[in-house]
Amino acid sequence: MAQRPWRRTGLKHPSLVALVVLLALALLALTYLPSLPTGDHGRAPLPHVAPTPASLPLAPRPRRDVAITPCGDKPPNQGTKRRRGEGRRLRERGAPSPSPCVEQPCRWGGSPQEDRLCFGGTIPPWLSEDDIQKMKLLAHGQVVSKSRVPAHGQVLRVRLHADGDTKPASPEEDCGDGRCGLIKRPTDLYEVVAFHLDRVLGLNRSLPAVARRFSSPILPYSYTNGAPRPLIWWAPDIQHLEDTNNDQNSCALGWLQYQEMLRSHSVAPVAGNTACASIQRGEWGRLALFDFLLQDPKNLLQVHDRLDRYCCGFEPDASEPCMEEMLHEKCRNPSELVLVHILVRRSTPSRLVFIDNAGRPQQPEAKLNFRLLQGIDSFPETAVAMLRSGCLGRRLLKSLYMDQELWESQGGAAGLRPLLQVLERRGQILLRYLQEHNLTVVRDTPR
Known part of the structure; x- marks a missing residue:
């Protein structure tokens, strides 16, 4: 009986030839495939495994492209484009990532007026127009006079003159026109937080307040040493007992x-x-x-x-x-x-x-x-x-x-x-x- 061709070539079976060809083609194809993305330590990430029924969340997770804003606030990063790798470079330099809850249209380092207050064209609805005007007066008004408050040794009442005032600054005038404020201690800065808390809660019973650094030559040095202090608006018509x-x-x-x-x-x-x-x-x-x-x-x-x-x-x-x-x-x-x-x-x-x-x-x-x-x-x-x-x-x-x-x-x-x-x-x-x-x-x- 004549030998079959596959025995003369030394191959054991025709299927082995096909297997070798397939392996060669597979290796050739792998050389042209893109490399897999790696994790933080150069290892390829593990494939996603669906959770077992025992570990399923109580509610379905929202898709990543759906912004969830239960507070009615602007969705995080909406309208803001970040260059590739920018977030990583900020973290490497130790800079904090921008808060998704805060719109940041202003930039620190501008004029003094811009540095003290930052509205950026968007005023929160819980701050009234009257609040804004008083905050601007407190933050930007020029200190033209000072006086002590009885029984409050570390509190100064100052008269303020704002840009655009039609009347000239007069240190002799009293505070009946609402152009005064109380400078308190640096440790009292929480009064500014309390003012904003009052407005966010809708109580609207606290007096407007800002934090401010003072440089006026008519103030004592302890008030101009660079430490921010709270400046509280002086309400001229508060009723006091005569006692x-x-x-x-x-x-x-x-x-x-x-x-x-x-x-x-x-x-x-x-x-x-x-x-x-x-x-x-x-x-x-x-x-x-x-x-x-x-x-x-x-x-x-x-x-x-x-x-x-x-x-x-x-x-x-x-x-x-x-x-x-x-x-x-x-x-x-x-x-x-x-x-x-x-x-x-x-x-x-x-x-x-x-x-x-x-x-x-x-x-x-x-x-x-x-x-x-x-x-x-x-x-x-x-x-x-x-x-x-x-x-x-x-x-x-x-x-x-x-x-x-x-x-x-x-x-x-x-x-x-x-x-x-x-x-x-x-x-x-x-x-x-x-x-x-x-x-x-x-x-x-x-x-």
């Missing part, structure tokens, strides 16, 4: 009287005390909510000083003013307790004015002062809705970016974010309190 020992009130109101007023849903039963009688009942809910978010008994200037200046709602440290001044002992006799900084303006006597908002919210949750909420059975609708929305920190970050002096001094978004997280956490604790006590919300009164 020099109690001039930080528009009306005299004791704790028991205040609680009875809240229980009876009426005004304070004080004969001839028209200032207290004119305050709308909903104002106390605004004040309690604001002070609860800002409280911090660890600092010398305390927001709880309005409703609980005696520290009756928590156990104070021995070094705190309410202990050093022996105020805490009066907690045993509630009839001796009074409220302070209860102020109204003659132009709007039905609304409270929030001043001295320099507390710093660093108090541990176990020591929060719930006495500030005692007797309050309803809270303002807009503020509660903002706390529930989860947008408080996001909106507040945008608002604070308007004040470039504050933004820069606090380290920008990275430096401010821990503080905003504390405020958001306080808001959640307050919402839980509302739910546990079955409290209600009320319609807001006009600005």
Whole structure:
């Protein structure tokens, strides 16, 4: 029998020839394929593996090309083109990535007017036109005179002259025209944060405030050493009691009287005390909510000083003013307790004015002062809705970016974010309190 051709060539089987040809073609094709993308350490990434049913998320994840903006804010990076590799180069140089919650149309290093305030053509809706005008006056106004404030050794009242004023600057004029401000201590910068918090929550009871560095030769050196200080707008028509020992009130109101007023849903039963009688009942809910978010008994200037200046709602440290001044002992006799900084303006006597908002919210949750909420059975609708929305920190970050002096001094978004997280956490604790006590919300009164 003649041998078959495949045996004479030494091959064991025709299929082996085909296999060798296929392998050669495959190797040739691989040399022309693009290289696989590598991970951070030069290794090819692992293929995506679908999660098992036990690890599936509770809700489907949004597609990457869908912008989720529950706060109604501008989607991150919308309208902004970044060159390839730019983000990596910024990280390598140690520069923080731009915050997706803050529009940044302004650039640091321009004129002084641009550096102090940054609106960039977009003004947050929670800041009114009147707020903007007062902020511009405080940030840019020339200091033309100064005066001390009685009983406030480290506070200066200054008169300001803004560009475009028709009247010439006159140091002799008083502050009745609304052209003055109070310069406070560098440690009181939190008053600027409190102003923006007030506006974001829709309370609208704090006075406009900005952070500013001063260089005027008429100011003491301690005010011009380069440290930013808060400058608070001076409201010329705030009503004060004639009693020099109690001039930080528009009306005299004791704790028991205040609680009875809240229980009876009426005004304070004080004969001839028209200032207290004119305050709308909903104002106390605004004040309690604001002070609860800002409280911090660890600092010398305390927001709880309005409703609980005696520290009756928590156990104070021995070094705190309410202990050093022996105020805490009066907690045993509630009839001796009074409220302070209860102020109204003659132009709007039905609304409270929030001043001295320099507390710093660093108090541990176990020591929060719930006495500030005692007797309050309803809270303002807009503020509660903002706390529930989860947008408080996001909106507040945008608002604070308007004040470039504050933004820069606090380290920008990275430096401010821990503080905003504390405020958001306080808001959640307050919402839980509302739910546990079955409290209600009320319609807001006009600005």
